[in-house]
Amino acid sequence: MNFKKFNFCLLIIILLLNGLLLYSVNIDNFLIKKLNKSEKSAALSKKGVNLYLKMSKEKNYEAVDTVREFFLLALWLDINNIEAIEFLKKTNEFKIYNFRKHYKSADLYYQKLQNMKEDHPSREQTMFNACFYLQEALHIDSETQLIQELRKELQPTLRYLQNEYLKTGNKLKKDIKKLSDNSEKIKKVFEGYRNYGKALLLEPENKSAKREKQYFEEELVVLMDILYDETVTLIDNEEFDRVNQNINELNSYSKRADNIYKSKIQKVNYLKLVKEAKIYFDKKNLNLAKKRIRSAMAIEKSEEAITLKKEIDKIIAQNTAYIQARQTAIANAQEFNKTIEQIDELIVMEEYILAQSQVKSLLETVKQKSYRQELSNYLTNINNIINQKLPPLYKKAVEHYNNEEFDAAIDLFNQVMDINPNYENAKNYLDKAIAKKKALESF
DSSP, X not given: OHHHHHHHHHHHHHHHXXXXXXXXXXXXXXXXXXXXXXXXXXXXXXXXXXXXXXXXHHTOGGGHHHHHHHHHHHHHHOTTXXXXXXXXXXXXXXXXXXXXXXXXXXXXXXXXXXTSOTTOTTHHHHHHHHHHHHHHHHHHOSOSHHHHHHHHHHHHHHHHHHHHHHHHHXXXXXXXXXXXXXXXXXXXXXXXXXXXXXHHHXXXXXXXXXXXXHHHHHHHHHHHHHXXXXXXXXXXXXXXXXXXXXXXXXXXXXXXXXTTTHHHHHHHHHHHHHHHHHHHHHTTOHHHHHHHHHHHHHHOOOHHHHHXXXXXXXXXXXXXXXXXXXXXXXXXXXXXXXXXXXXXXXXXXXXXXXXXXXXXXXXXXXXXXXXXXXXXXXXXXXXXXXXXXXXXXXXXXHHHHHTTOHHHHHHHHHHHHHHOTTSTTHHHHHHHHHHHHHHHHHO
């Protein structure tokens, strides 16, 4: 009787767990009722695989038990779920494999350190590597005897390194006070930021290192603000070579400092693009103006950018309207030549699909043989340009997308769609690149 009660309670617990996990899979309640056991198992397994991949990428060892639950429940619903069997095995091995890998690396560097002379040029790096991999192993499992023994052996090494980082940090502070040049200051401040970043990699809870890293981070932001203000002034003065140098410098420091300046860099890029778009617009170079304003709007859809884009589109539309009006009114060479000039302008602006469409429409209405021959030649040339430009441009855009270089991918997919809005999967890729970029920025 007691055994039956136990089985009944266990069944209730499993059913509750089933409900909770299915809810976390985000399947609509109505749809859940429609799923059979095998389908529910597949849904749980799919969710588990996604969590496993995320856990692996982020090295989030604490998530192992949660991931395992998805596969266990999937197998309870369908014991023959191959995917659940395979990934349950991988999940069980994940923690053990990574612990052994990091422990072995720490131990190898420790043994190497024992045989290294005091004045060896790689000694400090070897000490860092030993302590770093020790910390990684401790993050996975801090209770085993092996890791505790190695931790004890490396404790003096860790203390030595932390003292060295403190000395380096104090020296950098003194050096920075003597400097007046902003570019030299920012290099030293960044060095201090990275110095204490290394200290925290070896000992994440080191309060002193946290405090010092915060100090250097604040100083770094102050100096980057100065560089930012200088860059805005250079944009106003149209000194774009120096603007690009400053933006590259800001990017370099920000990326290596956990993207602490990402939003400001986006803003200064936006200001540069809008300024360039205005310059090209004033010079009647509508193609480059359109490219710049489109890139600016990918960062910020401001009223200023929207208004300028409308002006560009208006002029392009006027050129198109003129050609359309001439389709039934070409009576002499002068009228024909004027129409050809408008088509040439579309080609210069790289509005190839629009130019192609206009030439095709003209061919349907123009009767004179010499005009038709010239239009046919135009159409052949336009088609050749499109066929030459699109495949490599599209291929490069896809490469950037696959490498998660979404800014470059968005720019190139936009260029593809400027030439042919319906080319391959450009629209689908563009939408996904924009969505992923926004997701990364919000993260």
